[in-house]
Amino acid sequence: MFKESWAFEADIQEANSVHEQFEPTKKMGVANRSWISTDVNGNLEKDESKQREKWEGDKVDPAEASLLNKLIRCALVSGRHEVEVLQRDPMSPLFSVKTFEELRLKQDLLIGVYGMGFNRPSMIQEKALPMMLAQPPQNLIAQSQSGTGKTAAFSLAMLSHVNTAHKWTQALCIAPTYELALQIGQVMEQMGKHCPDIKLAYGIRGNKVERNSHLQEQIVVGTPGTILDWCYKFKVIDPKKITMFVLDEADVMIATQGHRDQSVRIHRQLTKDCQMLFFSATFEEAVWRFAEVIVPEANIIRLRREEETLDTIKQFYVLCRTKEDKFTILCDLYGSMTVAQAIIFCHTRKMASWLSANLTKEGHSVALLSGELTVVQRASIIERFRDGKEKVLVTTNVCSRGIDVEQVSVVVNFDLPVDMEGNADNETYLHRIGRTGRFGRRGFAINMVDSKYGMDVIRQIEMHFGKRIPKLDTQNVEEMEKQLNCC
Numbered sequence: 430m431f432k433e434s435w436a437f438e439a440d441i442q443e444a445n446s447v448h449e450q451f452e453p454t455k456k457m458g459v460a461n462r463s464w465i466s467t468d469v470n471g472n473l474e475k476d477e478s479k480q481r482e483k484w485e486g487d488k489v490d491p492a493e494a495s496l497l498n499k500l501i502r503c504a505l506v507s508g509r510h511e512v513e514v515l516q517r518d519p520m521s522p523l524f525s526v527k528t529f530e531e532l533r534l535k536q537d538l539l540i541g542v543y544g545m546g547f548n549r550p551s552m553i554q555e556k557a558l559p560m561m562l563a564q565p566p567q568n569l570i571a572q573s574q575s576g577t578g579k580t581a582a583f584s585l586a587m588l589s590h591v592n593t594a595h596k597w598t599q600a601l602c603i604a605p606t607y608e609l610a611l612q613i614g615q616v617m618e619q620m621g622k623h624c625p626d627i628k629l630a631y632g633i634r635g636n637k638v639e640r641n642s643h644l645q646e647q648i649v650v651g652t653p654g655t656i657l658d659w660c661y662k663f664k665v666i667d668p669k670k671i672t673m674f675v676l677d678e679a680d681v682m683i684a685t686q687g688h689r690d691q692s693v694r695i696h697r698q699l700t701k702d703c704q705m706l707f708f709s710a711t712f713e714e715a716v717w718r719f720a721e722v723i724v725p726e727a728n729i730i731r732l733r734r735e736e737e738t739l740d741t742i743k744q745f746y747v748l749c750r751t752k753e754d755k756f757t758i759l760c761d762l763y764g765s766m767t768v769a770q771a772i773i774f775c776h777t778r779k780m781a782s783w784l785s786a787n788l789t790k791e792g793h794s795v796a797l798l799s800g801e802l803t804v805v806q807r808a809s810i811i812e813r814f815r816d817g818k819e820k821v822l823v824t825t826n827v828c829s830r831g832i833d834v835e836q837v838s839v840v841v842n843f844d845l846p847v848d849m850e851g852n853a854d855n856e857t858y859l860h861r862i863g864r865t866g867r868f869g870r871r872g873f874a875i876n877m878v879d880s881k882y883g884m885d886v887i888r889q890i891e892m893h894f895g896k897r898i899p900k901l902d903t904q905n906v907e908e909m910e911k912q913l914n915c916c
C-alpha cells in the first residue's frame with residue numbers, strides 16, 4: 430500500500446523546481462541545513478549558532494511540561510487505558526476498590542475527598558489505594574500518564590497514614606521542583622482541610638528552619654536538596670522516623686543528576702520498614718533502574734494508554750514560496766473549512782509572533798504561546814484556548830506536549846517539525862497531530878512545504894508512518910474543497 434505514495438513523484442518534482450531558488454547548495458548535508466528557517470522578512474537564517482540558540486530556548490523542560498499539565502488540568506484525562514498489576518506476592522489477594530468508602534478512611538478525610546468533586550476512584554486509584562493503605566505496608570511503583578490521578582492517590586495515602594498524636598514528621602514526599610512540590614502540597618491541604626490535626630510543611634527553598642528544632646508537622650513535601658538539608662544539616666527531620674516515603678515524578682527527577690543523587694541519599698537513611706511509593710508518568714529503562722534502587726520488593730501498577738495514531742487524521746501538504754504565501758494559503762484554507770479550533774506550529778518565536786499578529790489583523794481571535802512566557806502565563810493561555818476563548822493557537826514547539834485539547838480539528842505545521850540535525854522529527858509530528866484511535870474524532874493536518882528540503886521532510890514522515898500525505902491543490906478552490914471534504 431505504501432508503494433503508492435511514490436507514484437506522486439511528479440508532485441515532488443514540482444516542489445523541487447518551485448523551490449530550487451531556496452537551495453543554497455546541491456548537497457543536503459547536516460552542515461548545510463542551517464538555512465531551513467527563514468526570518469520574519471523571509472530572509473534565510475544562516476547563522477547556525479543563532480539557530481541553535483533558538484532551538485535551545487524552545488526545548489521542552491520536563492519539569493515545566495509537567496507543571497503546565499497540572500496547572501491546566503482540572504479533571505482526569507479521558508481516553509482508554511489498560512491497567513497492569515504485578516504483585517510482589519502473586520498469592521496475596523488483589524484488592525481493588527470502586528468507591529472511596531471501601532477504603533475505610535477517616536470521616537473528615539472522606540469529606541475532603543468528596544469536597545474536591547471526586548465521586549469515585551480513578552483507574553489507577555482503584556488498584557493503588559488499597560495497596561498504599563494495606564497493613565502491613567506494601568511498596569509500590571506506579572506509572573501512568575499525567576492527569577490520571579497519581580498525585581491525588583498518594584496525597585490521600587499520606588493523609589490517611591499519619592498519626593496525629595505524634596508531633597514529628599512521618600510522611601515525606603519529594604518532587605523535582607519548587608513549583609511541583611507546591612502543587613502537591615496544595616492538593617494535600619485541600620483534601621485534608623477538614624482534618625485540622627494533620628499538619629504539613631513545605632521543604633522548599635526560602636523556607637527557613639532552626640537547626641535541631643524538630644519539625645512538628647507530620648507531613649513534609651519538598652524538593653530533594655532542601656529535604657536533604659533538613660535531614661542532615663539542620664536535623665529537623667529524623668529520617669529513621671519516616672514511615673512513608675513518596676518519590677513523585679521520577680522521570681523528571683532523574684533528568685537532573687543532582688536530584689537523582691540527593692534522592693538516593695535521602696532514601697539511604699530511611700529504615701527498611703519505611704513504606705516506599707514511587708511514581709512516574711513514563712517508564713523508560715533509566716526510570717526502572719532508579720526504581721529498583723529506591724523501591725525494593727515492590728508491587729507494580731502500570732496504566733497503559735492507548736497509543737496515538739494518525740488513522741483518523743487527514744494529512745495534506747501544500748506548496749508555498751514565502752511566509753506571506755503560507756499566510757495567504759492559511760487564510761484561504763480557513764475560509765474553506767469548518768474549523769472548531771486550530772493549532773498552528775511555527776519553528777521560531779519570531780515567526781510565531783509575526784503570524785499571530787497578521788492573523789489578528791485579519792480578524793481571527795488568536796492566542797500566542799511561546800517560550801519567553803512564564804509557565805503560569807503559558808498555562809493561562811492554554812486554559813483560555815481550551816475554554817474556546819480563542820479559536821486559533823499559534824505556538825512554537827515548546828508547549829505542544831502540554832496541550833491536550835480535544836476540540837482541535839486542524840493542526841497546521843506552518844514550519845515542519847525537524848530535529849537538531851534537520852531530519853524529520855516523527856515523534857513530534859505524531860504528538861502534534863496524533864489522536865488515540867477509539868476516541869479520535871476526524872481531524873486535519875496541513876503541512877506547509879516551502880523548499881525542496883521541506884519536501885524531503887514530508888517524504889521522511891510518510892516513510893516513517895507508512896502513510897501517504899497528498900498534496901492539497903490550493904490553486905483550485907473547488908478541487909481543494911473536494912479534497913478536504915471527501916472522507
Ligand code: ADP
Pocket residue numbers: 499502503504505506545546547548549550551554573574575576577578579580581582
Ligand atoms: P496525576 O498526578 O496523575 O497527574 P492528578 O492526581 O493531578 O493526576 O489528577 C488529575 C486531575 O484529576 C486533577 O485535576 C485532580 O483533581 C483530578 N482527579 C484526581 N482524582 C480524581 C477522581 N478520583 N475523580 C475526579 N477527579 C480526580
